[in-house]
Amino acid sequence: MISVRNVTLRRGVNVVLDRASVTFNPGEKIGLVGRNGAGKSSFFGLLNGTLHEDSGEFSIPAAWKMGQVAQEMPETEQSATDFVVEGDTALLAAQTEVAAAEACDDGMRMAHAYMALHDAGAHDAPARAQALILGLGFSAAQLSQPVNSFSGGWRMRLQLARALMCPSDLLLLDEPTNHLDLDALVWLEAWLKRYQGTLVVISHDREFLDAVTQVTVHVDNAQLVRYGGNYSKFEDMRAEQLVLQQAAMAKQADKIAHLQKFIDRFKAKASKEKQAQSRVKALERMEKIAPVLADAEFNFEFKEPLNVPNPLLSMLDTSFGYPAPAGALPGTPPTVIVRGINRSVLAGQRIGILGANGQGKSTLVKTVAHALAPIAGEISEGKGLNIGYFAQQELDVLRPLDTPMEHMIRLAKGTPAHMRAPGQSGTEQSLRTFLGTFNFSGDMVHQAVSTMSGGEKARLVLCMIVWQRPNLLLLDEPTNHLDLATREALGMALNEFEGTVMLVSHDRALLRAVCDEFWLVTKGGVEPFDGDLDDYQQFLRDEARRIREQAAAA
Template sequence: MIILKNVTLRRGAKVLLDNTSVTLNPGEKVGLVGRNGAGKSTLFGLLNGTLHEDGGDYSIPRQWRMAQVAQDMPETEQSATAFVIEGDTVLLAAQAEVDAAEASDDGMRMAHAYMELNDAGAHDAEARAQALILGLGFKVSELNNPVNSFSGGWRMRLQLARALMCPSDLLLLDEPTNHLDLDALVWLEAWLKRYAGTLIMISHDREFLDAITQVTLHIDNARLVRYGGNYSAFEDMRAEQMLLQQSAMARQQEKIAHLQKFIDRFKAKASKAKQAQSRVKALERMEKIAPVLADAEFNFEFHEPLNLPNPMLSMSTTSIGYPPLAEAPPGTPPTVIVRNINRSVHAGQRIGILGANGQGKSTLVKTIARALAPISGEVTEGRGLNIGYFAQQELDVLRPQDTPLEHMIRLAKETIAAGRSGYVAGREQDLRNFLGTFNFSNDMVKQPVGTMSGGEKARLVLCMIVWQRPNLLLLDEPTNHLDLSTREALSVALNEFEGTVMLVSHDRALLRSVCDEFWLVSRGGIESFDGDLDDYQRYLLDEAKRSREADTD
């Protein structure tokens, strides 16, 4: 078992854990939660041996083998399969012994070495590695592609597969779902449920934590508090504790009343559709944990749009995709991803966009956001349409060398020049004040964005969107860098938003709480999906099976 007894951990002058104790038992699956900066990654440093306790005692069984995802971006011409196989450290050691035994010309040593190589699983190593790679969303045709041929997000998936390939008694996962689509996330969830060792996981995906963990370890006020149960059970227990301690003071009561107001409003509006009923359950959950939400360090709201065109936009026999590359030969046709779309988006709709990886979800959002021109057909916009767009690569819109204040000043000037409606602050102080509502205060407004964390950058993009006062929100994976409390703040803000929301996300809790209907992008078309997210997970698993069978034919 893992034992921390009166442990103190510091990073610089800051005390992250202060004289705290906890015990984790073999085979437990643990969710490690706490606010940003609370010390979650620092505790991982203690567990993996890169950091040492500043006080107290820490012990872990010596014989335990540990696996974790390497955070560096792999640079190698190795094939994807070979790269993942090398994650099996036991197999590598056995192969090294075979090579040494053969070089020594010692028959007995060679016999033992070959036996150990067989016991290490050399006979099925390639099959095991490829099962992991395919499960994480790669195609059969990509199994032998060089690692360097993949984009950064896909290379990080290979790092995850490599960690899962490693035989381990302790598996440490820090945000394993960050680069995954919903289909890969569902596969990983099933794999981790079967994992026999001790798992400790940092994640900001509530449903992922709920599905896998049985213990929640909360870092709170420099202490580790152990709760029996998954993340939702932890929230319930913590909410009860906070009520018993009467910690919900006047400010919190005001927030709770605010939450209650929109929960009541949407419960009253909900239809009998499965999606709407799923949303009601999500809102009822927020009602139950209102004290926890009220205690969050960050919240925000989208202001009421100045106008609501209806329809917001219409697509008529529209085909979407990508133009030919600049270096392509003349006459090269565009790449069409989705064809013949006939859809309208109306005021007040809350649409979740579903579809397996590569089917065209982001292409659809980019086209509506004007980042891509339609290949054919028309996209007709309502008069006064004002789009707030959170791109999947949202950080690309930020300039690393510029500060949050410089971003806001530039946005204000662009808004005035374009004559768009929105907030046009006349003074720098107005922009500083607005940034302050998104937790950018004092020196942070003058800090280069390139030095900020992913969560801080994502918060800045949200700040810029809110400032523009949109009536249509296009959100493509907005939660990738957001912690749990900021995800909850986003969920509350989206539910209160009076305009239209179109959302692509692998965060099922966010989809459930925000969306009343779903569009499915699949096989070159778009259709309404009548089921809820549980039905969609079953659909994804069926599609993955069909795709694998098609690839092997």
């Protein structure tokens, strides 16, 4: 059992936890939720031993083994399989002991060492590692490729596989879904449901939390508040509490007003001075119930488009991909990801784009957004098409050394006056006011983008998109750095948007809330997917079973 009793935890001058208490029982699967900056990652630091309580009592069973995802980017020429196998710390210890026993030529020690090696599962360790790697979306051909050959997002998937490979009693996962597509996410949910140890997970994906967890701990006002149930159950219970809290606040406000009125009336009268002072002390002692504030970092809306052509665009025998790299030999052909696309995007459509990583979802969106040119065919655009593009990597549309104000000034200069919303004059003061609605205030408007958090960069991209009044929104994983409440705000804004949406996301709650049709990018093409997200998850399970059966028959 993990016990936290009256723990105070500070980070610099900030009090992250203030005499907080909570208990985790063996085998529980706990979702750790709260606003960005509330202290979730700091609490993880307490659990994994990188931070220590300033006061109070924290205990964790000494014999428990811990698994967690290393945050550093791996740099190694090891194969993906060997790298993940090394995550099995029990196996590594057994291998080390075998080597030591053989070096000293101790027969009895060697016998025990080889028994421990067998118990650690040395015979099937590569197969177990490869099952994890394949489940997280890698292809069979990538199992033997060096870790350094993969991009950052894929290396983080290998770090996740390595953590899952580690035999553990406590598994800590901080935003494990950020680098996953929907296919890998469905697989991870199934794996975690089978996990026998205690799981503590930070995630802003409500469907993931609902599927995996049975306990929710809310980090709120430097406290740890435990709720029995998954995230949806937590929301219901907290909503009931907030109603009661608001009623209590109203009653308390009446009492405070009554006390203050007495103090104001009689504090100057000598005969009533003692009574007035007692009221002052009562007022000071009275427990203040914290105001109920909206949890979202900000709320916003997309302005009504000035015009909506129909169709917005048409793809005619179009192929998407990447040009030959700079410095390639003359005649090197481009890399084609999807080909022969004949589809139109109509006014008012809300399209969710599905498909495994590497199939071409982002390539499709980048090409429509003019970030890539079509390899073949053409894309014809309706007159007045105005695209708002949220790139999966925010820095694809942001300049690291520029500030929010510089981004907005450049945007204003490039936007004709007739395309601006009322009040968007383009002056520095109006731009500062507009940035303020997205929580960029004071000196933040002059802060370099490179120094900002992922959530702040996401806010800036959304701010720029809203200012442009687009009629077509192209959103490629817009929620990666948004907390749960802000994801809800984005979903509401998209539902009220009167233009067209094309959305790539592994956030199923957002896809369900926003999209009414789906395109599937697969096998080098784009086709309509006839079904909803539940049908798609079943499709993924069927595909995984088919691949396993093919592999077994080979």
